[in-house]
Every structure is written in C-alpha cells, then in structure tokens.
Amino acid sequence: MRFLSDKIDLSAFFELVRRADHRVLLLDYDGTLAPFTIDRDQAVPYPAVRDLLEEILPLPNTRTVIISGREISVLETLIGLSPAPEMWGSHGWEHQPRSGRLSRAPLDAQSRKKLQEAEQILLQRRLPTNAIERKPTSVAVHWRGMTSEQRESMRARVLDQWSDMIANSSLEIHPFDGGLELRVKGRDKGSAVTEILSGLNGVVAAAYLGDDMTDEDAFRAMTGKGLRVLVGDSPRETLADVWLKPPDELLMFLTRWKEACLGSPGPQRTTKA
Secondary structure, eight states, rough: EHHHHHHHHOOHHHHHHHHHHHHEEEEOTTTTTOOOOSSSGGOOOTTTHHHHHHHHHHTTEEEEEEOOOOOOOHHHHHHHOOOEEEEEEETEEEOOOSSSSEEOOOHHHHHHHHHHHHHHHHHTTTOOOEEEEETTTTEEOOOOTTHHHHHHHHHHHHHHHHHSSTTSSSSEEETTTTTEEEEHHHTTHHHHHHHHTTTOSEEEEEEEEEEEEGGGHHHHHHHSSSEEEESSSOOOSSSSSEEOTTTTHHHHHHHHHHHTTOOOOOOOOOOOO
C-alpha cells in the first residue's frame, strides 16, 4: 500500500467508519473486485472477496454499492451473490437496489440510433465478434490479449470511424484499460457517487475503490467526501488518496472496513511509502 496524499491517516479513517452514522462502501468491479481476464465473461471476484462482501452487506448503517461500466444483468451473474448487492451499471445509467427492480435512465432515440450505427460499423469492418460489446448506453471494443500491433491497428480503425460520428452528437469516446468505449454523455460513475452520497446527515464515512480511468470520474465526485482508493498492480497518475495492490491489500482493506463496522478499531499501524 502507498499513500498518495500526505493528508491521509488510515487509522483515523477507520475510526471514523467505526463511529459513523452512515457507512458507504463504493466498489468498482473489473480490475478492483475481480482480475482482468481475456474472456471478460469469466471475470469472477478474487478468492475470498465474495465471503467478505457477504459479511459486510448486512452490517448496520452500512450501504455497499457496486458501480461498474458493465451492464447490470451481466454484473449480477459474475458477482455471484444472492441477493446481489445494490448495483449501478453502464456508468450510472442503470440502478438496481438490493432485492429491488432494475431501473434505467431514458435514452433519446437519436443516441440509440447512433449506437446502433456504431456497432454496425464495427461488424462491417470485420472486427472479432468477441471484441465488440453492446451495452444499453454504449458500444465497447476490447483488445485484451491481442498483440501490441493488433491493438494499435484496431484502435486506429475504430477511432477513424467513431471520430466522425461524435461530431454534433450526444456521444463521446472514452479509453479504458483494454479498449475503447463510445458512450452517451450525461452520466458516469461520478454521477452515481453524487446521487448515492446526497442527502446524508450526521457523520458519514465513505470510500470508493476503483482501478480504471473511468473511475477518475468517481474519485472526482468523492473529493472532500471520503477516501479514494486506487486498486491495481502499480500506481499511476490519479486523484486517489491511496494505492493498494490486489488481492492481498484489497482483502486487508475490506477486512478492516468490516471490523470497523463491527466496532473493532483494527490494527493501528500504517506504512507510508
């Protein structure tokens, strides 16, 4: 673990969690709770993550939320918990409370048509079918597992086609770890964070854990509202306050969160690097 801000005191943070009126644990999925895989449909959580989440979910005054770029129907299957946690999918366009019904923000007809066109362009360019992912409010191209030459060729081809489409439209292109995504403007992971944290009174302890550039929107929304934790094999330029390496440091963090919610102060030592 490395502290990316000299203002962070983890012991003080977990003491805040222990005494908070509201505890809010916000978690990205891919690259955070689950390792990346070439076959994205096989990206299941790190060992012991499910067990820890099952222990955290029913804790008092605690709201645990998964916030992902994935579609909720896919995310629910991968995470493998019943009932599933509260989830925000498709970068904040979808929401499903725990044991609740899925809702989706309305998408205008023009944006829907543009996304269909974007998907058709990719199919016509004979990209591998498993490299194309259509979501309710976006189209993504994945190149994980390809050679560097294949990745650059695909990136150039996709950007060439999509760049012409986004002019005077509601769409924008976003890079992510392992591909590119053409998304409808207006919502992102930060939008979900803002909505979740709005209206909370009393002492609030919140943390957001994420790995990707798309999580920077969430880190930005968390500024001054909680702990921002970058998860990954190595640190990078980020708005996050702390970097931790999965899976061991991820499990350590989740365990300390659980212990703080149960009233245990947990270990007091922290290490700065």
